[in-house]
Amino acid sequence: MNAKSPCNWRIQTGSLQLTRMLDPNRPALVLAPMDGITDAPMRALQGLSGAFTYAVSEFIRVSGEPLPRKVFLREVPELAHGGLTPTGLPVQVQILGGDPEPMSVSAANAVRAGATAIDINFGCPAPTVNRNDGGASLLRYPCRIREIVAAVRESVPAEIPVSAKLRLGWDTTDAIYENAAMAAEGGASWLTIHARTRVQSYQPPVYWEPIRQVRESLGLPVIANGDIWTLDDFHRCREITGCQHFMLGRSALANPSLPVLIAKELGIAREDASSEVDWERLFRTLLAYAEAYGDRIKPRSLMRLKQWLKIAHNHGNFTQFNVLKHAESVEQFFELLAA
Ligand SMILES: Cc1cc2nc3c(=O)[nH]c(=O)nc-3n(C[C@H](O)[C@H](O)[C@H](O)COP(=O)(O)O)c2cc1C
Numbered sequence: 001m002n003a004k005s006p007c008n009w010r011i012q013t014g015s016l017q018l019t020r021m022l023d024p025n026r027p028a029l030v031l032a033p034m035d036g037i038t039d040a041p042m043r044a045l046q047g048l049s050g051a052f053t054y055a056v057s058e059f060i061r062v063s064g065e066p067l068p069r070k071v072f073l074r075e076v077p078e079l080a081h082g083g084l085t086p087t088g089l090p091v092q093v094q095i096l097g098g099d100p101e102p103m104s105v106s107a108a109n110a111v112r113a114g115a116t117a118i119d120i121n122f123g124c125p126a127p128t129v130n131r132n133d134g135g136a137s138l139l140r141y142p143c144r145i146r147e148i149v150a151a152v153r154e155s156v157p158a159e160i161p162v163s164a165k166l167r168l169g170w171d172t173t174d175a176i177y178e179n180a181a182m183a184a185e186g187g188a189s190w191l192t193i194h195a196r197t198r199v200q201s202y203q204p205p206v207y208w209e210p211i212r213q214v215r216e217s218l219g220l221p222v223i224a225n226g227d228i229w230t231l232d233d234f235h236r237c238r239e240i241t242g243c244q245h246f247m248l249g250r251s252a253l254a255n256p257s258l259p260v261l262i263a264k265e266l267g268i269a270r271e272d273a274s275s276e277v278d279w280e281r282l283f284r285t286l287l288a289y290a291e292a293y294g295d296r297i298k299p300r301s302l303m304r305l306k307q308w309l310k311i312a313h314n315h316g317n318f319t320q321f322n323v324l325k326h327a328e329s330v331e332q333f334f335e336l337l338a339a
Contacts (some may be wrong), residue, residue, distance in 0.1 A: 021054045021092055021117045021161060022190050022245065024221040025096030027266040030192070030261060031055035032225060032249030033094050033121075037307050040077050040085070040297060043288035045282065046252060051259035052272030054090040055190075057246075059121045062097035063132055066105035072113035077293060087306065094165070096121035098133035100151035109150040111160055112124075115302070116153060117189075118160065121236065122179070123167040125198045136198035139170045142182040149186025152177050160191035165225075171199040173207050180214045182223075188220065192247055195226040211241040229255070229315065232261050253308050254316030256282060279318070280337060287330060288309035302330050 020027055031038060031046050033056040038046070043055045060067065074132045078091045085091060093115040097103045098166035122145060124135025124267045129186050131137075140237040145164070153162045164183040169175025173196075180191055185226055193214065195206040198337065206226040213338070215222040226263055237246065252259050256277045264267035283305060306325055313321030327333035 015101040022163075022221055022223070024190070025059060027244040027268050028053040028223070028246070029263050029266060029268065030223055030245070030247040031089070031252060031259075032247045033058050033119075034249055034253075035059055035124075036094055037253065037311075039300070039304065040293050041286050041301070042304065042308070043078070043089060043091060044085040044087050044289040045286045046259070047085040047087030048285065049256070049260050051263035051268075051272035052089055053268065054092055054117075054255045055085070055118050057094050058107075059094050059096040059124060059135075060110075061129070061134060062099070062102050062106045063134070064102065064283050067095075067240045069109045069113040072110045072115065074296075076113075076115070077297075080224065083114055085115045086292070090116065090128045092163070094119040094121050095152075096124060096129065096134045098138055098148070100147045103148055104151035104155035107162070108138055108269055111156045116210075117163070118156060119163045119165055119192070120152060121165055122183075123194050123198075125163050125167075125201055130198070134241060136167055136281060137168060139167060139198060142175075145179055146182035146186040149188050150185050152195050152325060153187035160206055162187065163192065164188045165192040165194070167194045167196060167198055167205060168210060169197045171197055172212055172327050175215070176210050176214055176292040180218060184218045190221040190223065190245070191218075192223040192225055194270075208237050208240040211243065215241065215243060225249070228262075229258075231258070231265070236267065245279065250311050250315055251297055252310045254314075254318070255312075280334075283337070302327065302333060305330075305333060311331040 029052050031052045035058040060075050078085055078095055083091055093110045121135055122138050129135040149164055192213050195208045211224050223245040224241045224243040225238050227252045228237050257275035258271045260275040287301055290298050309321045312318035323336050327336055
């Protein structure tokens with residue numbers, strides 16, 4: 001792959017570091033970043049189950065000027081607390097953008113704010129993001145993926161891992177081989193691969209097969225992601241990809257018992273991890289975290305609850321969404337839930 005590379009330079013990739021986030025030699029279950037849903041209160045809630053190894057922040061967009069330290073402290077309030085949720089889950093900071101220079105300065109500022117690992121988003125399919133040279137639009141320019149990863153890698157201390165989150169390609173699944181190789185050449189510590197293209201958006205099916213080839217050819221840890229809805233899906237994904245690292249997004253919200261069941265299969269569940277689900281208790285705990293995070297985050301609570309339940313309705317067996325979506329206040333939400 002490297003010999004055929006259209007780019008005319010390469011840098012040495014660092015050796016794999018053992019980190020708080022991903023230990024290449026140990027299975028891991030990662031909470032996916034979901035913009036507008038997995039904010040700090042939700043990350044805290046997901047940390048309670050004892051199933052996840054770490055969480056990735058919602059993407060923080062770098063367009064134009066580098067982002068200062070205070071933006072990271074605002075967007076990822078865990079950074080002021082050692083990068084951990086109140087429930088002890090480490091949080092990795094994700095940045096998104098197409099220009100290596102402001103991306104690298106922003107990453108360095110994130111580390112100054114307390115980030116212990118950086119992830120770069122090469123998968124966001126949102127049209128506004130893609131029109132502005134960010135997220136999945138970079139999948140059409142493998143050399144730029146390498147440049148961005150390399151610039152970020154060089155701007156932060158060696159002990160800070162820099163990872164890349166990719167889709168399989170823009171419109172073809174084969175693009176992953178070169179894009180993943182470029183991210184590795186840029187010095188990525190590991191890759192997360194959402195197993196579909198930008199054009200496929202979130203439509204089934206997923207294509208887990210290429211993940212195995214990337215993992216075997218690059219020798220980097222690869223986190224398999226996409227459409228692991230059930231324990232059965234997890235088993236198939238593990239068999240097809242050969243991975244020991246997995247990321248769950250929507251299913252963690254649709255079926256809150258799934259992360260614990262998978263973590264048990266992986267042998268990484270905390271001793272007290274329980275797969276019992278009490279929806280009302282989960283909602284009240286989420287609100288308590290939102291309250292603790294203060295006035296900027298608390299007002300979004302009702303919207304967050306509804307976004308969560310929409311996913312649980314569409315992809316799980318939560319049946320009350322059509323009633324609860326009409327709630328105009330948190331109080332009314334619980335009245336409707338009780339009714
Ligand atoms: C509402 C929503 C928001 C998302 N936001 C992000 C994001 O900020 N950064 C990112 O890398 N991926 C984002 N994703 C993609 C997820 O991290 C994940 O790759 C995708 O949902 C597939 O995994 P799943 O099938 O387990 O949900 C988002 C997905 C959804 C549904």
